[in-house]
Amino acid sequence: MTRPLRVAVIGAGPAGIYASDLLMKSGQEVAIDLYEMMPAPFGLIRYGVAPDHPRIKGIVMSLHKVMESPQLRLLGNIEVGKDVTIEELKQFYDAIVFSTGAYGDRDLNIPGADLPEHYGAGEFVGFYDGNPNFSRDWNLEAEQVAVIGVGNVALDIARVLAKTGDELHVTEIPDNVYQNLKNNKAKEVHVFGRRGPAQAKFTPLELKELNHSDTIEVVVDPEDIVYDEAGEQARRDSKTVDLVCQVLEGYAMADPSDAPHKLYIHFLHSPVEIIEKDGHVAGLKTERMELDGNGQVTGTGEFHEWPVQAVYRAVGYQSDPVAGVPFDENRFVIPNDGGHVLDPETGAPIAGLYCTGWIKRGPVGLIGNTKSDAKQTIDMLVGDYTAGALDTPAQPEVDAVVRFLQDKNIEFTTWQGWHRLDAAEQALGQQEGRERHKIVEWDDMVRHAKYQEGDLDG
Template structure:
C-alpha cells in the first residue's frame, strides 16, 4: 500500500493530538496540518488568558509534535474558500476536521442586543490578540456582570479585575495593554443559576482568582447550599469537592480590603438585561433554589443589579466549513464519533472530525486526546481494510503548487519559528518573554510568506 496521506484541518490541540496519534500508530503516514490562521496552536494561542503560563506551557509539547518530520504545517489557508474540500481530496486519502470553536453561544433573554452586552468569546479574542477580533474595547463600565460559571467566565472576570500593569508582564500586545489601562471596572459580578456543586470551574483556576493583591473574591454565605444530589456530586468528584471547599473558604473569610471586588453569585438566573437609550444599565435575575436532584426551580423573587456591561460566558460554538455538513442546532459537524456523516447519519468516505467541532465545546484541553484516539483509530481501520480510495495526486508538492498557482500565500513551520522569534525579540525589549503580534499581514510578513493577502 502507498504511504497514507492525511490532511488535518486546524492546527490547535485537537488537530495536533490527532496528528501525533497517527504518527505513533506505526502506520506509514505523512500529514499536512492546514491552518486558517498564519500561526499554529489555535485555542492555546487565542483562547487561553495571557496570565495562565502554566496552561500555555502546553505549547512546548505541541511544538515537539510539530517538529516531527512526518508533519508539515500549511498556514494562512481557509479551507472551503481558499481551497475546496473536493480539491483537497485530490491530494489526500483522508481529511480530519479539527477547527474548534470561537463563536459565542446565544443567550435568549430580553436586552441581549443592547450596547454593552457582549459575548465572552469576543472579549477573549480582543485580549488574546486574535486578528479576527477588534483592536479596542469599551471598558468604561464600573460595575460589570459575567453570566456563567465556567473557566471562561473566570478568565473574563479576572482580566477585568486585574490592573493593566499586572498583565503587562504577559504576552499581551500594546493595543490590549493601552486599552486595559483605561479600564474603570471596580466591581465584577459572576452569576450562576445553580449552586456551588454544579459550578464548572476547575479547582486551580478558582483558587488562582484570588492570587492578585488587587482582587477580593466575595461569596455570599447564603449561596453555599447543597441538596442530596449536590452532596453526592461532591462525594463522587474530588475536583468538584475542591471547588466547593474553595467557595466555602471565600464565603467565610474576613475581607482583605483589595480595591477590586469580584462577587460570585449562585442561585441567580439572569432573566433580562435592562437598558436605557439602547445601552446596558442593569441586569435582572430571578432567585432559584435546589429541588433535590441538583437542578433548580424558580422562586419568583427577582433582583435588579446596577450593572453597565454584561458578558455572557455560556459556551462557544463552531463555525460551518463550506462543503461540509453542519448541524445548526448543536453547532457541530454531524458524525458517528469519528466519521463525518450526512444529516441523515450516513458516513461520508474519507472525512473525519475531532475535538470541539465534533462534540461541542465541553471538557478541558486534554479531553481532545481521547477524541483524537477515537477518530484516528477509525481512520486507520478504514485505510488498512481498504475502505479508503487513495488520492489520485500523491506528490507532496502538488498542493503547494496548487496554492501558489492560485496566488494564495502560505505560512510554514519554519515561518512560525521566524514569527516566534520576532515576538520574543519584541518582548525581550520590554523585559517580557514575548509580545504577541496582532495584525494578520504582519504575522504573514514575519513568517516570510511569498505574498500578502
Template sequence: MPRPIRVAIVGAGPAGIYAADALMKSDVAQDPGVSIDLYERMPAPFGLIRYGVAPDHPRIKGIITALHQVLDKPQIRLFGNVDYPGDISLDELHQFYDALIFSTGADADRDLSVPGIELDGSYGAADFVSWYDGHPDVPRDWPLDAEKVAVLGVGNVALDVARILAKTADELLPTEIPANVYRGLAANKAVEVHVFGRRGPAQAKFSPMELRELDHSPNIEVIVDPEDIDYDDGSIATRRGNKQADMVASTLENWAIRDIGDRPHKLFLHFFESPVEVLGEDGRVVGLRTERTELDGTGNVKGTGRFRDWDVQAAYRAVGYRSAELPKLPFDTLSGTVPHEAGRVVENGTHLPSTYVTGWIKRGPVGLIGHTKGDANETVACLVDDFKGGRLRTPEAPAEDAVTAFLEGRGVRYTTWEGWHRLDAHERALGEREGRERIKVVEREDMIRASEPQDGPAEA
C-alpha cells in the same frame, strides 16, 4: 514501494495536532508511512492555546512545548494562513489526500436567549477573549468604560473574563499582551465584577486551580455571600463523587466565612441567581435582572419568583462556545457539531468516504484541552481501520509538491512551520526589548511578514 498515506488535517489547534500525533503513533506510520499536512486559517498554529487562553495562564500555554514536539516531525507540514473553504475546498482537498480530518474547534459565543442581550454593552465572552489574546481578525479597541460589570456563567471562561476585567493592566504587563490590549486595559474603569450562576456551588464548572487563582491578585477581593452556600442531596452526592467539585465548593465555603478586605477591585461570585433580562436605557445596558433559584433535591434548581435588579453597565455572556458550520459537510445546528460515528462523518445515515472529525467540532465545546486526545485516538483508529479495509478514496494527485503548487498557483500566501519559528523568535525579541518573555504580534500582515525569510532582523 507503496507511498505513504496522505492526510490533511484542517485546524492546527490542539485537536488537530493531537490527531497528527495519533497518526504518527499508529502502526501505519511505519508501513506504509504517513504524510500529514495541517491547515490553519491563522498565520500561526496552536488555535485555542494562542487565542483562547488568558495571557496570565503560562502553565496552560506550556502545552505548546508538547505540541512543538509533534510539529517538529519531518512527516508533518504546516500550511498557515490558509482558509477553508476560501483558499481550498472540500473537493480540492480530496484531490490531494487519502483522508481528511476536520478539527476546526469552536470560537464563537453560544447564544443566550434573554431580553436585552442585544444591547450596547452586552458582549460575548469569546469576542472579549479574542481581543485580549490579540486575534488578528477582531477590532483593536474594546470599550471598557463600565464601572460595574456582570459576567454570566460559572465556567473557566467566565473566570478568565472576570479576572482580566478585575486585574490592573500593570499586573498583566509581564505577559505577552500586545500594546493595544495594555492600553485598553489601562483605561478600564471596572471596580466591581459580578459573576452569576443559576445553580449552586456544587454545580459550578470551575476547575479548582482556576478558582483559587482569583484570590492571588493583590488588587482583587473575591467575595461570596454566605447565603449562597447551600447543598441538597444531589449536591452532596456530586461532592462525594467528584473530587474537583468538592474542592471548588470547599474554596467557596472558605471565602464565604472570611471578612471582606480592602483590595480595591471587588469580584463577587453569585450563586442561585438566574439571569432573566439585561436591562437597557437608550439602547445601552444599565442593569441585570435575575430570578433567585433554589435547589430541588436533585442538584437542579427551580425559580422562586423573587427577582432582583443589579446595577451594572456591561454584561458578558460566558455560557459556552459554538462551532461554525463547515461548507459541504453536514451540520447539526442544535449541538453545533458535525454528525459522525466514532469520528467518521455521517450524512443521511452514510459514512462520507475518507472524511473525519475530531475535537470540539466532533463532540461539542466541553471538557479541557487534554480531553481532545481521546477524540483524536478514536478518530484516527477509524481512519486506520478504513485504510486497512480499503475504504479510503484514492487521491488524483498524492505527491507532496502537488498541493504546494496548487496553493502557489492560486496565489495563497501560506506560512509554514519554519515560518512559525521565525515569528516565535520575532515575538520573543520584541519582548526582550521590554524585559518580557514575549509580545504577541497582532496584525495578520505583520505575522506573515515576520514568518517569511528575512534578510535582516524583522522590524516591529
C-alpha cells in the same frame, strides 16, 4: 513502491495536533498536512487562554514536539472551504480530518441581549489575546460589570476585568490591549451562575488564583453555599467538585479586605433581563433559584436587580460550519458517529471525511477529553485505511499540493515560518523586559511566517 497514507488535518489547535500525533504513532507510514486558517498555529492555546495563565500555555511545549516531526507539515493562512474547497483537497489526500474547534459565542436569549454593552466571551477573549479577527479597542467605561457563566472562561474574563492594566503588562499582551486595560474603570465584577456551587464548572486551581492579586477581593455570599442531595453526592464522587466547593466556602468565610476591586461570585441567580436605559445597559435582572434535589433548579419568583453597565456572557462557545461539509445547525457540530462524518440525509459515513475535538462533540471537556477524542477518530481512520475503504487520491505526491497552492497564488505560512514569527515576538518582548510581545496584525504575522524556499524540505 508503496506510498505513505496522505492525510489533511484541518485546524492546528490541540485537537488537530493530537490527531496528527496519533496518526504518526499508528504504525502506518503517513504524510500529514496540517491546515490552519490563522497565520500561526495552536488555536485556542494562542488565542483563547488568558495572558496571565503561562502554566496552561506550557502545553505549547508538548505541541511543539509533535510539530517538529518530519512527517508533519503546517500550511497556515489557508481557510479550507474558502481558499481551497474540500473537493480540491480530495485529489491530494486519502483522508481529511476536521478539527476546526469553536470560536463563536452561544446566544443569551433574554430581553436586552441586543444592547451595545452586552458582549460574548469569545469577543473579549479575542480582544485581549490579540486575535486579528477581533476588535483592537474595547469599551471599559463600566464601573460595575456582570459575567454570566460559571466555567473557567467566565473566571478568566472576571479576573482580567478585575486586575489592573499594569498587572497584566508583564504578560505577552499587545500594546493596544494594555492601553485599553490600564484605563479600565471596573471596580466591581459580578459572576452569576443559575445553579449551586456543586454544579459549577470551575477547576480548583483557576478558582484559587482569583485572589492572588493584591487588588482583588473575592466575595461569596454564605447564603449561596447551598447543596442538595445531588450536590452532596457530586462532592463524594469527585475530588475536583469537592475542592471547588471547599475553595468557595473559604471565600464565603473570609474576612473583608480593603482591596480596591471586588469580584463577587453569585450562585442560584438566573439572568432574565438586561435592563436598558437610554439605549445602553443599566443593570441585570436575575431570578433567585432553588435546587430541586437532582442538581437542577426551579424559579422562586423572587427577583433581584444589579446595577451594572456591561454584561459578558460566558455560556459556551459554538463552532462554525466549513463550506462543503455537513453541519448540524442545532448542535453546532459536524454530524458524526464518533469519528466519521455522516451524510445527514442517509446517515451513512462519507468516505474519507472525519472529525475530532469540539467540532465533533461540542465545546466541552479539557485536554484529556481532546486526546481521547482524537484516538477514537484516528482508530476509525486507520481501520478504514487498512480495510481498503478509502478512495485513492489522484495526486498523492507530497509536493503536488504545494504546487497547487502556489498556482492559486495562496500566500501560505509554514512551521519554519512560525519559528521566525516566534523569534520576532520574543525579541520584541525582550526589549520591554517581557518574555514575549505578541504580534497581532495579520499581515505582519504573514510577513514573518510565510513560505520561503526550503521551508518544506525534509
